[in-house]
Amino acid sequence: MATPRTLTLACSTCKGEHRHRLLTGEEQEKARAQLGLKAVYDFWLCENVLDPDTGAQCRNLRRYLQLKPFTEPVKLAPLE
Numbered sequence: 001m002a003t004p005r006t007l008t009l010a011c012s013t014c015k016g017e018h019r020h021r022l023l024t025g026e027e028q029e030k031a032r033a034q035l036g037l038k039a040v041y042d043f044w045l046c047e048n049v050l051d052p053d054t055g056a057q058c059r060n061l062r063r064y065l066q067l068k069p070f071t072e073p074v075k076l077a078p079l080e
């Protein structure tokens with residue numbers, strides 16, 4: 001596959017560079033509903049671990065070419 005699934009990109013809430021990944025199909029559905037957008041294929045999710053005890057990740061969303069695609073940072077809600 002030509003497009004990498006993970007990339008090191010800057011995160012607007014963690015500050016600095018962290019590993020991001022593309023959304024899974026399920027997460028894309030979730031993101032469409034949460035954001036009210038149709039096109040979410042170019043969103044990258046921050047995998048930076050914020051809580052080492054639970055392994056909870058940042059989940060902040062950015063676009064590849066846009067560090068801050070929203071006025072306020074948006075984190076993808078976890079899948080149920």
Ligand SMILES: [Zn+2]
Nearest residue numbers: 011014046058
């Ligand atoms: Zn982050």
